[in-house]
Amino acid sequence: MSFHAPHIDYAALSPVIALTVGLCVVLISAVIGPLRRSAPMMTMSVLAATAGLLIAQWDDPTNLVSGALRLDDLAISISLIAIAAAAFAVLLSIREPAAEQAGSGEYHALLLGSVLGMVLLAQAQNLVSFFVAIETLSIPLYILCATDMIREKSLESGLKYLIVGSLGSATLLYGMAFLYGGSGSTDFLGISAGIGHGGLLGDPLVLVGIGMVAVGLAFKTSIAPFHQWTPDVYEGAPTPITAFMAVATKAAAFAVFIRFFDVALIGEAGDWQPALAVLAAVSIVVGNVGALGQSSLKRLLGYSGVAQAGYILGGLVVASEAGINAIVFYLAGYLFMNLAAFGVIVARERETAFGDDIRAVRGLGSERPLLAWPLTISMLALAGLPATVGFIGKLYLIEALVEGDYTWLAVFIAVGTMISLAYYLRVVAAMWMPSAQASATPAIAGASPEADPIDPDAGNRIYLVGPALLAAAGAVFFGVIPQPLVDFAQHAGASLF
Amino acid sequence: MINSLLWTPLAFGLVGLFLPKRLIGWWAVLGTAVTAGIAIALLAGFDSGAAGLQDTVDVNWIPGLGVDYSLGIDGLNVFLVLLTAVVWLGGTAFAAFREQERPHLFFLMMLLGETATLGAFIAQDLLLFVLFFDLMLVPFYFLFGAWGSDREGGPTASAATLKMIVYTLIGSLLMLVGAIATAIIAADGGQITFSIAELAKHPVGDGSQQWIFWFFAAAFLVKMPAFLLHGWMPDAYRAAPLPVLAVFSGVLAKVGAYGFLRVVLPLFPAATVQFQTVVLLIALASILYGSVMAFTQTNVRLIGGYSSVAQLGFITAGIFALRADGADGAVLQMVNHGLVVAPLFIIVAILAERSGSEDLREMGGMAMRAPVLAALFLIVTLATLAMPGSANFIGEFYILNGLFQAKIVFAFVAISGVAMSAYYALRLYQRTMHNRRPDSVPSREIGLRDALVLVPLVLCIVGLALYPQLILKRTDTSVQESVAAATRGPAPQAQLAKR
Numbered sequence: 001m002s003f004h005a006p007h008i009d010y011a012a013l014s015p016v017i018a019l020t021v022g023l024c025v026v027l028i029s030a031v032i033g034p035l036r037r038s039a040p041m042m043t044m045s046v047l048a049a050t051a052g053l054l055i056a057q058w059d060d061p062t063n064l065v066s067g068a069l070r071l072d073d074l075a076i077s078i079s080l081i082a083i084a085a086a087a088f089a090v091l092l093s094i095r096e097p098a099a100e101q102a103g104s105g106e107y108h109a110l111l112l113g114s115v116l117g118m119v120l121l122a123q124a125q126n127l128v129s130f131f132v133a134i135e136t137l138s139i140p141l142y143i144l145c146a147t148d149m150i151r152e153k154s155l156e157s158g159l160k161y162l163i164v165g166s167l168g169s170a171t172l173l174y175g176m177a178f179l180y181g182g183s184g185s186t187d188f189l190g191i192s193a194g195i196g197h198g199g200l201l202g203d204p205l206v207l208v209g210i211g212m213v214a215v216g217l218a219f220k221t222s223i224a225p226f227h228q229w230t231p232d233v234y235e236g237a238p239t240p241i242t243a244f245m246a247v248a249t250k251a252a253a254f255a256v257f258i259r260f261f262d263v264a265l266i267g268e269a270g271d272w273q274p275a276l277a278v279l280a281a282v283s284i285v286v287g288n289v290g291a292l293g294q295s296s297l298k299r300l301l302g303y304s305g306v307a308q309a310g311y312i313l314g315g316l317v318v319a320s321e322a323g324i325n326a327i328v329f330y331l332a333g334y335l336f337m338n339l340a341a342f343g344v345i346v347a348r349e350r351e352t353a354f355g356d357d358i359r360a361v362r363g364l365g366s367e368r369p370l371l372a373w374p375l376t377i378s379m380l381a382l383a384g385l386p387a388t389v390g391f392i393g394k395l396y397l398i399e400a401l402v403e404g405d406y407t408w409l410a411v412f413i414a415v416g417t418m419i420s421l422a423y424y425l426r427v428v429a430a431m432w433m434p435s436a437q438a439s440a441t442p443a444i445a446g447a448s449p450e451a452d453p454i455d456p457d458a459g460n461r462i463y464l465v466g467p468a469l470l471a472a473a474g475a476v477f478f479g480v481i482p483q484p485l486v487d488f489a490q491h492a493g494a495s496l497f
Numbered sequence: 498m499i500n501s502l503l504w505t506p507l508a509f510g511l512v513g514l515f516l517p518k519r520l521i522g523w524w525a526v527l528g529t530a531v532t533a534g535i536a537i538a539l540l541a542g543f544d545s546g547a548a549g550l551q552d553t554v555d556v557n558w559i560p561g562l563g564v565d566y567s568l569g570i571d572g573l574n575v576f577l578v579l580l581t582a583v584v585w586l587g588g589t590a591f592a593a594f595r596e597q598e599r600p601h602l603f604f605l606m607m608l609l610g611e612t613a614t615l616g617a618f619i620a621q622d623l624l625l626f627v628l629f630f631d632l633m634l635v636p637f638y639f640l641f642g643a644w645g646s647d648r649e650g651g652p653t654a655s656a657a658t659l660k661m662i663v664y665t666l667i668g669s670l671l672m673l674v675g676a677i678a679t680a681i682i683a684a685d686g687g688q689i690t691f692s693i694a695e696l697a698k699h700p701v702g703d704g705s706q707q708w709i710f711w712f713f714a715a716a717f718l719v720k721m722p723a724f725l726l727h728g729w730m731p732d733a734y735r736a737a738p739l740p741v742l743a744v745f746s747g748v749l750a751k752v753g754a755y756g757f758l759r760v761v762l763p764l765f766p767a768a769t770v771q772f773q774t775v776v777l778l779i780a781l782a783s784i785l786y787g788s789v790m791a792f793t794q795t796n797v798r799l800i801g802g803y804s805s806v807a808q809l810g811f812i813t814a815g816i817f818a819l820r821a822d823g824a825d826g827a828v829l830q831m832v833n834h835g836l837v838v839a840p841l842f843i844i845v846a847i848l849a850e851r852s853g854s855e856d857l858r859e860m861g862g863m864a865m866r867a868p869v870l871a872a873l874f875l876i877v878t879l880a881t882l883a884m885p886g887s888a889n890f891i892g893e894f895y896i897l898n899g900l901f902q903a904k905i906v907f908a909f910v911a912i913s914g915v916a917m918s919a920y921y922a923l924r925l926y927q928r929t930m931h932n933r934r935p936d937s938v939p940s941r942e943i944g945l946r947d948a949l950v951l952v953p954l955v956l957c958i959v960g961l962a963l964y965p966q967l968i969l970k971r972t973d974t975s976v977q978e979s980v981a982a983a984t985r986g987p988a989p990q991a992q993l994a995k996r
Contacts, residue, residue, distance in 0.1 A: 325561075365643075366599065384670075386632040392559070395624070398674055399562060399689075402681045407674070414670035421663055425638070429655040433642040486561035 012062040012071045015053045015119055022046030023112040030105020040090050043108040047087050054079050061495055067187055068126040072495035077328050077488060078122040078255040081335050082248040086115045088339050089244035091463045092346045095455060098238035102147035110140040118252035127176045127186040130256055134220065137252060138165050141245060145237040157236025164229040168219030175212025182206035188264035210272065213260065220253040223279055223313060224286035227306040234302035239349055239356065242298055243342035246305050251331045254312060258324055261316060262496055269319040277317045277409050283310030284416035291423045297345050298356045300423060301338065304382060307420060308334060311413050314397050318404025325493035326396040332485055333389035336474040341378035343468025344371045350458035358430055365432040368459045372431045374472035381475045383424040384417050388479040499552045499568050502535045503615050510608030514601050522593030525604035529586040529611065536582035543575050545971040548978060550621060563680065563689030567622040572975030573758055574618045576832045576968050577751060581618065583957060584747040584839045585611045587950050591843050592740040594946045603644060610636035617752050623676045623691040623760065630752065631669050637745060638662055645736035657732035664729040668716030675712030679764060697763040697982060710768035713761050714776065720753035721809040724782040734802040739846035746805055747839035751831045754812045758824060758979045766982040769819065776817045777907050783810030788917035792924055795857040797845045800925050801838060804881065807914055808834045814911055815896035819983050823899020824976045829968050830892035833961065837880050837889065840954040844874050847947055848929055852938040862934025870943045871930050873955050880958050882922040883915060888961035
């Protein structure tokens with residue numbers, strides 16, 4: 001009798017291992033006195049190591065754990081986006097009250113835990129690994145949202161996210177059960193083969209299953225009409241966490257969205273395309289209209305995120321390689337556009353008494369140009385104006401949509417973008433235009449429920465201004481020289497088709 | 498050469514950020530002057546007889562998406578480039594003579610605006626054209642909103658500007674979709690290209706042309722603005738700072754008209770023929786409505802604004818006569834109108850500074866002690882009303898000639914626009930320069946600095962009046978090319994009869 005140990009591809013698993021070990025180390029360091037202050041530093045090293053290990057596997061697709069995971073360029077590119085967002089969040093968290101109240105070690109360990117979930121989710125190719133990954137991603141986030149413990153809104157945000165998120169997860173799990181029942185497999189490729197002969201519409205079990213999985217994913221990517229939690233949670237969560245969620249969660253959830261529909265269900269594309277197209281259109285309208293009346297910048301970005309999710313979903317609707325390229329490109333661009341804005345919001349939150357209200361950025365253009373520019377560029381890029389990565393991203397999406405015969409959805413994107421100008425430019429106007437400031441309600445010091453400024457000099461802190469400027473520079477750079485990012489995205493698309 | 502033309506203004510603007518406040522204005526003027534020099538050099542080296550593009554640059558920009566960085570000069574745009582450079586030089590100099598708030602940002606935006614506008618004129622890749630067309634909005638959003646003036650009881654500058662941006666972007670975002678659709682349909686599964694010349698060789702099917710045509714037309718008609726799509730104009734014109742308005746009204750409106758000649762006629766010939774009457778109707782409505790509004794307004798900015806609506810209506814009519822002479826006249830008239838309207842707004846700025854008001858009723862008698870200003874203004878006025886002897890007369894003559902041959906009924910209606918232009922132009926002149934002078938308004942000669950801005954612009958008008966052939970000779974070949982595609986479409990009746 002002999003026992004054969006299964007072959008384990010440690011090289012390909014190394015990013016996951018690095019993150020897991022790193023998260024344990026960061027957590028333990030919290031109780032070791034001399035190391036207590038070093039959590040951010042250690043977290044950054046773990047993220048850098050993981051990114052390095054991922055890049056080493058570039059262009060070398062491997063199936064792992066009997067096909068439950070697949071480390072290909074799509075997984076790597078999405079993981080890199082998530083890691084960049086996490087690194088950004090670590091910088092923004094320096095001197096953030098939430099991180100100090102929750103304990104720096106725990107806070108950063110949770111952040112790493114969420115990144116671990118995202119890296120796994122980007123690779124998931126099996127219903128089980130899919131579900132485990134999405135829970136690994138979500139549970140730390142529920143806690144992180146509530147880490148600003150003396151603020152009621154933060155607690156509310158965490159609880160709301162927990163309840164809505166659990167509902168989403170439950171729906172997802174229920175749908176997976178149906179799908180397994182209908183196709184007889186948990187593996188994406190197996191599902192594809194299992195429903196191959198019956199067809200989608202012929203088998204109610206599979207159809208219900210897919211519908212519920214799609215709804216569960218729509219919850220996670222905040223696609224309307226499953227978006228209601230987004231503005232509330234975004235507003236209540238500590239801002240660095242909001243920044244992280246806005247970019248990384250969306251990226252990771254879209255990765256599995258792509259894999260689920262473009263691998264497991266690619267044969268039935270004709271059946272689900274119209275349904276997703278309608279979801280995308282609804283999301284574009286709801287997000288853009290919802291953002292119009294917001295005065296909290298975080299809520300505004302929350303609704304804008306709903307609309308942007310609608311645009312991105314358009315890339316999935318066409319079920320083509322160009323569509324996936326466009327999604328990955330847009331997500332990478334979204335990283336730059338969104339983080340530039342959040343860096344500025346964090347800085348203003350700490351140095352003014354207005355919190356994240358739009359009044360906090362009033363007159364920023366003459367007061368602190370170094371903060372005004374990143375936010376301006378971010379808003380113009382999100383609005384899709386030229387010479388920013390946002391324009392190229394829209395161009396990419398529209399090209400994919402027209403090519404896939406979904407020109408009407410492209411027109412929806414154009415119309416949605418037009419509506420979105422009204423609120424993006426309102427932020428720009430508040431910063432630069434004297435008349436926009438005078439016409440708004442007069443500022444009353446201390447009117448905001450937020451406490452007094454916690455760091456009157458936050459606008460000069462290099463760990464806030466630096467990342468914001470860097471992200472804004474990226475948004476402009478890739479708007480003028482997009483080809484490197486296009487190459488990056490094309491690798492991702494090529495790994496599935 | 499053409500690269501340096503495009504990027505010189507922006508480079509000067511960026512370097513200017515590091516200069517002291519005192520110098521920044523002059524630095525910007527230097528930048529626009531250098532650009533104007535390059536534009537003149539381009540014109541000097543322009544071969545008027547040759548067909549096709551000259552001085553081209555063509556580099557793969559985003560190979561993954563089929564977008565090229567492709568620039569070129571031909572008869573259609575060579576004078577519009579020159580117009581841009583000249584008008585920008587004047588507007589920037591006028592602004593530099595005056596104290597500006599936050600001058601670094603102001604002049605950066607002015608220069609970015611010039612780069613974007615030049616880019617829209619010389620882009621030979623459809624997507625690059627759309628990109629520059631949209632990019633023009635960004636600097637003008639800041640210029641109008643941050644340096645504009647709020648109106649008592651009206652919208653604030655930022656609200657007026659937002660309205661303008663939303664209006665303009667409705668058109669240009671749809672244009673983006675249209676441009677991509679054109680390229681993808683034309684590629685038919687093959688390699689995607691956005692090159693305008695390539696796309697013109699194989700126009701897309703008639704059915705596709707019909708809807709794409711309107712996506713483009715919407716963008717261009719809003720930009721002009723044409724009747725029914727001009728809703729943003731009154732508020733934005735009243736909010737804008739005057740030197741900025743001079744370049745905006747002088748140049749940006751022409752990008753729309755130019756777009757028809759560069760993109761719509763060659764790429765969508767069948768739809769152009771099909772919708773010729775509709776566009777002509779819009780153009781006529783613009784002429785009539787613009788003229789009537791111009792002679793009922795008392796705000797001098799709006800007189801300029803509505804007269805532009807009428808003039809752009811003329812230009813559109815000339816283009817959609819779909820004959821070489823009409824389009825020739827349209828190109829000439831684009832340059833003429835730019836040269837007329839820019840000094841007009843600069844004069845308005847000078848007058849408004851003195852009287853403290855922009856209302857006709859509070860002006861008058863200015864000519865008394867200011868014969869030079871009055872003479873300059875008179876030249877501008879006479880050119881506006883297309884006095885025989887002015888280049889505007891030649892332009893309108895060509896346009897009407899083309900229109901007569903194509904659609905005689907429309908020509909008759911358009912002629913009434915010529916008559917009305919005499920009324921509103923002379924009314925503006927009389928009410929500001931003649932009549933009784935209100936006590937509060939000092940009448941004095943223009944300063945040397947303002948004269949430095951105004952005299953060269955007026956000299957350009959005079960020069961063109963003496964020698965309009967300068968433009969006509971160089972544009973004709975390219976204009977014929979542009980119009981040819983549309984006239985070639987379904988054979989006109991006359992040709993059928995000959996067979």
